[in-house]
Amino acid sequence: MTDRAAPTPSAPTPSDPRLPPRTRRRPLIKLLFGDLVSAALTVLAALAIVMLLPALNWALLDAHWHVAAPGDCRHGGACWAFVAAKSRLILFGLYPPSEQWRAMIVIALIVAMILASLSPRLRGGRLIAIWGGAIVAMLVLMGGGVLGLPPVPTSKWGGLPVTLLLAVLSLGLAFPLAVLLALGRRGRLPLARAISVTIIELVRGLPLVGLLFVAAILLPLLLPPDWTVDKLGRTLAALTIFAAAYLAEVLRGGLQGLDGGQQEAAEALGIPYWKTVWHIILPQAIQNVIPPLTNTAIVMVKNTSLVLIVGVFDMLSAARSAATDPAWPAPSTEAYLFVALIYFVICFGISVYSAHLETGVKSRRHG
Amino acid sequence: MSPAIAIRELDKVYGEFHALRGVDLEVSERERVVICGPSGSGKSTLIRCINQLERHDGGAIVVGGVALGDDLRNLDAVRRETGMVFQHFNLFPHLTVLENCALPQILSRGARRATAEEKAQGYLARVRITEQAGKYPGQLSGGQQQRVAIARALCMEPRIMLFDEPTSALDPEMISEVLDVMVDLAEAGMTMVVVTHEMGFARKVADRVVYMEAGRIVETAPPDRFFSAPRDDRTRRFLSKILKGS
Numbered sequence: 001m002t003d004r005a006a007p008t009p010s011a012p013t014p015s016d017p018r019l020p021p022r023t024r025r026r027p028l029i030k031l032l033f034g035d036l037v038s039a040a041l042t043v044l045a046a047l048a049i050v051m052l053l054p055a056l057n058w059a060l061l062d063a064h065w066h067v068a069a070p071g072d073c074r075h076g077g078a079c080w081a082f083v084a085a086k087s088r089l090i091l092f093g094l095y096p097p098s099e100q101w102r103a104m105i106v107i108a109l110i111v112a113m114i115l116a117s118l119s120p121r122l123r124g125g126r127l128i129a130i131w132g133g134a135i136v137a138m139l140v141l142m143g144g145g146v147l148g149l150p151p152v153p154t155s156k157w158g159g160l161p162v163t164l165l166l167a168v169l170s171l172g173l174a175f176p177l178a179v180l181l182a183l184g185r186r187g188r189l190p191l192a193r194a195i196s197v198t199i200i201e202l203v204r205g206l207p208l209v210g211l212l213f214v215a216a217i218l219l220p221l222l223l224p225p226d227w228t229v230d231k232l233g234r235t236l237a238a239l240t241i242f243a244a245a246y247l248a249e250v251l252r253g254g255l256q257g258l259d260g261g262q263q264e265a266a267e268a269l270g271i272p273y274w275k276t277v278w279h280i281i282l283p284q285a286i287q288n289v290i291p292p293l294t295n296t297a298i299v300m301v302k303n304t305s306l307v308l309i310v311g312v313f314d315m316l317s318a319a320r321s322a323a324t325d326p327a328w329p330a331p332s333t334e335a336y337l338f339v340a341l342i343y344f345v346i347c348f349g350i351s352v353y354s355a356h357l358e359t360g361v362k363s364r365r366h367g
Numbered sequence: 368m369s370p371a372i373a374i375r376e377l378d379k380v381y382g383e384f385h386a387l388r389g390v391d392l393e394v395s396e397r398e399r400v401v402i403c404g405p406s407g408s409g410k411s412t413l414i415r416c417i418n419q420l421e422r423h424d425g426g427a428i429v430v431g432g433v434a435l436g437d438d439l440r441n442l443d444a445v446r447r448e449t450g451m452v453f454q455h456f457n458l459f460p461h462l463t464v465l466e467n468c469a470l471p472q473i474l475s476r477g478a479r480r481a482t483a484e485e486k487a488q489g490y491l492a493r494v495r496i497t498e499q500a501g502k503y504p505g506q507l508s509g510g511q512q513q514r515v516a517i518a519r520a521l522c523m524e525p526r527i528m529l530f531d532e533p534t535s536a537l538d539p540e541m542i543s544e545v546l547d548v549m550v551d552l553a554e555a556g557m558t559m560v561v562v563t564h565e566m567g568f569a570r571k572v573a574d575r576v577v578y579m580e581a582g583r584i585v586e587t588a589p590p591d592r593f594f595s596a597p598r599d600d601r602t603r604r605f606l607s608k609i610l611k612g613s
Contacts, residue, residue: 264420265457269523270446270475279474283461364461364503 070327079328083338086322090338093158093313099150103161106138110164118353124283131172138165154232158313160342162232166304166314167346170239171247171297177240178247179282185248186255196248203245208306211238216310235307243300250292254285287361294354298347305343315339369432371396371527371558372417378425379412379582386412388582389426394527399559401569401590404579405605410562413579414529417560418449431526450520454532456512458504458519464491465500468519475523483522490518494548510541514548521552528552530561564609570594578602 026034033039062077065084073079083090092103113134117127142161145151184196203211215238216231223229229237258281266276286293308317319339323332372394379387387409394400402410415421416428419435419442428435431448435441458467468487472478478486491497494514504512513533520528530549534542546568553559553572563569569576569590576593578586578601586593586602594610597603 259455259457261453261455261457262459265451265453265459266471267420268418268446268449268451268453269471269519270443271471272475275474279470280459284459287461364505 070325070329073329079334082328083334085328086325086335087338089159089322090315090319090335091159093162093315093318094156095158095161096150096152096156099144099152102141102144102149102152103157103159106141106161107164109134109138109141110168114349114353118356124278135169135172154230157232159318160315162313163301163304163315164346166236166239166307166312167301169236170243170304171300173236173240174243174247174300177244178251179277181244181248182251182255183277185252199241200245200248203241204249208238208242208303209309211242212306212310214238216312231310232312235310235312239300239304239307242303243296246296246299247293250289250296251285253292254287254289255281257288258284290354290358290361294350298350301346301350302343315342369429370394371398371431372560373429374413374417374426375428376426377413377416377423377428379409379416379421380424386582387416387423390579390582390584392577392584392587394558394560396526397556397558398574399553399557399561399572400575400577401573402560402562402577402579403564403566403569403605403609404585408579409582410579411531414531414560414562417527417529418446418451420451447523448525449527449529450523450525451529451531452513452516452520452533454535456504456509456516456536458512458516460504463501463503464496464507464515467504467515468522471519472522486522487518490521491515493521493551494518508541509537510544513537513541513545517545517548517552527558527560530559530563532562532564534563534565566594566606566610578605580605 031038032042058076059078064073064077064079064081067073067079067081070082070085073081088097088100092100095103113131116130138161140146141149142157142165143152143154181196181200184192185200187193212235215234219229219234262280262284263276266280271280304314305316307314308320311317313321316339319335320332323335370393372392374390374392377387377390377392378385390409390413392400392413402413404410412421416423417430423435430445433441433444433448435445458464459470462470465484465487468490469480469483472483472486473480488497488500491500494517496511496514496518499507499511499515504515507515517533533549534545537545542565546565549559549561549568550572559572561568561573573590575587576590577584578593578597578599580601586597586599588597593602594606597606
């Protein structure tokens with residue numbers, strides 16, 4: 001590193017006329033009120049801050065963090081003590097308190113799996129196998145009935161584990177379906193194309209709430225009585241088919257962006273069709289559509305909150321029922337804010353993850 | 368000995384367009400055939416029919432003694448015999464250079480990863496591109512990418528190599544590095560069918576030059592006679608156009 005220490009004779013000095021004049025920092029007053037647009041924006045921002053002050057006051061200064069009795073929360077201020085008192089109900093719903101550690105491990109497992117998926121060394125088949133094992137472990141932990149764990153019926157499941165499980169499982173199960181639907185819609189077989197188009201358009205044409213009603217309420221009436229499928233399972237099925245229709249269209253976009261030469265090269269090399277799909281076509285199609293895939297994933301995480309309509313006890317339903325406790329004076333805002341914060345953390349996490357994936361793709365495409 | 372490739376009365380139609388009209392062509396073992404002709408003459412279609420990237424509509428194709436028809440097992444057998452190099456390289460952009468050469472062996476032959484990578488390294492050395500093995504195709508120049516594509520095809524150890532305008536998409540200064548690799552391959556005794564406008568390559572390497580126009584083979588001749596004494600007017604006109612520059 002000697003050459004760095006030696007000053008090069010032609011190195012321009014600060015006074016060098018060839019250099020553009022050094023940019024001086026603009027004075028603050030000019031930055032804020034320099035022209036009409038900045039002035040207007042400054043005034044608007046100041047107004048917004050002033051208007052938000054009472055909210056900040058409510059949320060922080062006047063807030064009650066610890067109260068002796070629920071009634072102490074009455075005057076002004078947010079009642080965060082309520083969230084602390086009800087956090088168990090919001091996070092775990094009606095899950096038996098003595099077994100709550102199981103639900104906590106499930107949440108920890110999901111978080112750990114998501115972090116593990118960040119590692120670039122875990123890709124493709126191995127990652128999917130590990131996720132499959134982890135999901136089975138989670139379902140066993142939640143449901144019990146084996147390994148000496150007392151059984152907990154799904155009607156008692158609730159809160160964050162239900163939200164996370166519904167989101168992860170519906171997206172995970174929807175993905176292979178979506179691949180089949182997207183390939184079918186683009187394929188040469190008329191029957192496969194007709195089936196794919198029908199399913200996609202039918203499901204996309206229905207509101208999710210309608211699908212949930214059909215799955216939760218109509219299906220048990222239509223099926224013979226001894227064909228009972230658990231309500232949580234039926235809800236999951238509705239979410240899955242809904243996610244599959246949307247993911248299929250996103251993936252179709254990714255497939256359309258692919259150069260036909262890829263398929264031809266694989267064919268000429270004698271690679272069988274499904275291996276071509278798995279190793280050549282899908283990885284590239286997915287890389288093409290990371291932003292809309294992320295969008296669909298985020299929408300589906302939030303869509304799980306709609307299951308409260310058919311009486312599945314997810315995190316939002318749990319927060320709602322916590323807020324109805326008459327002992328506490330009107331704490332629904334605090335409960336919903338708490339749930340909103342958790343949703344935000346999850347969805348923002350997905351965004352960050354997808355941004356990280358995209359930079360990886362970009363660096364490989366162009367030096 | 369039966370010929371490496373035997374094509375009889377080959378027909379191919381796209382809707383209204385008659386791409387091939389009764390083409391006959393035989394290629395012997397270790398023979399190098401260069402196919403040239405104006406665009407739309409059917410030369411690419413012909414070469415793509417040999418490994419059935421295009422299905423033919425009439426006539427017969429026999430590759431390495433295996434007749435191509437509706438039987439898919441025959442198709443697999445023919446694709447094992449033939450390697451193909453494309454105009455636009457068609458490397459897999461999401462895989463490194465080494466993986467581009469190793470993965471197809473694993474997927475289509477069930478090769479073990481270690482064996483596949485070893486073989487890939489060997490052929491990458493043969494096309495003189497060893498030091499780029501860890502890079503992605505998007506990080507290489509066109510000439511380098513095409514050499515990787517040749518190595519990838521060679522990794523499958525085909526007995527016949529098909530080249531579909533391998534230098535048409537390259538910048539002029541990169542053409543020779545690809546042609547050099549192809550000349551090496553020819554000197555090693557590979558059976559080659561090459562669609563190209565590189566007449567220098569044809570002169571140097573080809574055993575026979577085939578001139579096509581409007582879906583038909585107009586003339587077939589050894590290169591010295593093809594270039595010095597073409598028999599057909601259409602060939603003469605084509606040659607005068609294409610050789611004017613050089």
